[in-house]
Amino acid sequence: MHLKYFLMKTLRALLTSLLLVVFVFFVLGITWDPAQSMLPDDATEEDMVEFRAMWGLDKPLIEQFWVYCKNFVHGDFGQSYKDGRDVFEIISQRLPKTVWLMGMSIIFSIIFGLPLGIYAALHRNSFGDRFVMGAAVFGFSMPNFFLGIMFILLFSMKLHWLPSAGSDTWLHLLMPMITIGLSRMGSYARYTRSAMLNVLSKQYCITAKAKGASRKRMVYLHALPNAAIPIVTVIGTSIGHMVGGGVVIENVFAWPGIGRLLVTSVAVRDLPVVQAIVIILGLSMVLANLLVDFTYGLLDPRIRVTAGDK
């Protein structure tokens, strides 16, 4: 029964991924003629024909797609039009950097956002609650490129404490991580607060109290597992968004990740790289959703059973 739930979700995710690849390939293939964008303005018709023949662009789109899929399965995303390097190789150099930055900023926002949200819920309407919630609104309303630039001004230009570009050390990580983390932290805190308030008003918390459970036990063992379901949804979707959402911040801090690669590749119209990155961004979203579904299944017995029976 449980296995069926997880299997169904996985199959659905695979199907979505397939649709994603098809969509990205055809949309980019139809709208984008690499021969025109890669070759200089004075290129002749023969040059273009030769260029298209070289990259297999003269074949029908369906055939190109077939070749693309075959290579895709073998982990071959083609070669960069710009310098002929293997796309897989380029991306595998950049992706870990992005995953590292995003992973750390998610951990940062969970570590601070969840406890702040729980604190605010437990001290509802107190000064602390209002302060936390005010700060949370500030955190996620502030555009993060602006925050990033302010940080650079203060910590790099004025105080000279932190480096403003690159990814070599922990110090390099600090500013981009906090810039992305702050806005996430704000929304995690708010969602955690409302989820906790909702759950704390449920009758099973009264039962826990009537059993002789301490307040701490009631909050962390009875309320929190129930509040975890909406919180996981928010964190999960933000994981999906983060891989793509780093595009701006990676450029502000010159972080050599996939977001920055995307911007430079679009600028030089390097189709295979752009294609691969867009697919990876989409896949990360699908994967994040799949993880959320799995976590639901683990957290909530009702979802596990009812969805598995269908």
Added chain:
Amino acid sequence: MLHVRNLKVDFEVDGRKIRILHGVDLDLEEGETLGLVGESGCGKSVTCSSILRILADNATVTGEVMYEGTDLLKLPASKMETIRGKDITMIFQDPVVYMNPVKTIGNQITEVIHLHEKCTQEEADRKAVALLKQVGIPHPESRLKYYPHQLSGGLCQRVMIAMALACKPKLLMADEPTTALDVTVQAQILDLLRNLNKELGMATILVTHDLGVIAENVKRVMVMYAGVVVEEGPVDIIFKKPSHPYTEGLLNSLPKMDGQEGDLVPIEGSVPAPDKRPAGCCFGPRCKYKTAECEKGQPKLTVINGIHRCACFHPVNGTFGGEA
């Protein structure tokens, strides 16, 4: 065993204090069964919850709740936790929403045991199985792994009862334990409670708005109205010769079981909202015997006969059950 004196409860809503209980007195001896009856919103549940101190944070409780010589209202929170679930337990109206949906019932029962007794998980599991058997749940071993949503309302209430009995309490408060259940299941649950009460010798407070349930299950009854006890005494006396006009009205609104035909007589009006109480007797505006005296103040509970007490300036002497 339990002596409640002048129990008052205020709820703070939007910065205003609203009084819900206006000085309730309640006495209960070991093994005794007491019924609390009244319309919705008259303070029955609040009385029980304030004895166990499980009201929400916006409630202030004053008065005295003497349980075996200690005032529960003065106990520090940690001491109170050792009494809840062990000495005094409570079951609720809608069992399904009172159970944690993400924990197995085995987990929820053994939690009470672990909270109050030192024992291993196997011992606790064995106790849980015995408890489920005691409350009449078939195949108790396999049910431990079930989640509340996989059980019917009746079974959930049985599980709640098992949880409440886990540490052999001296007092069980049942707050409308059958209101949310099917009629056929209601009778089974009430039978179960009555048998357990006899078997285990624990005192029981049964809260209900159903006079039929009171007549069958308890010996002594307290009738509450708008946060005040208006009449108190043995069930057989009160049901035959009610003294308070409200009790009389409640009984009049029931169908007669002795074959006499006649219209049911409702009590006109409704319970006043806690912040719109009338001056004088709280039942005044709905009372057909009201006089000028009734507007002077809330009458005190006074003895009518033996342990039969009533709070009314003009106790009626209605007669029910055949002679009328």
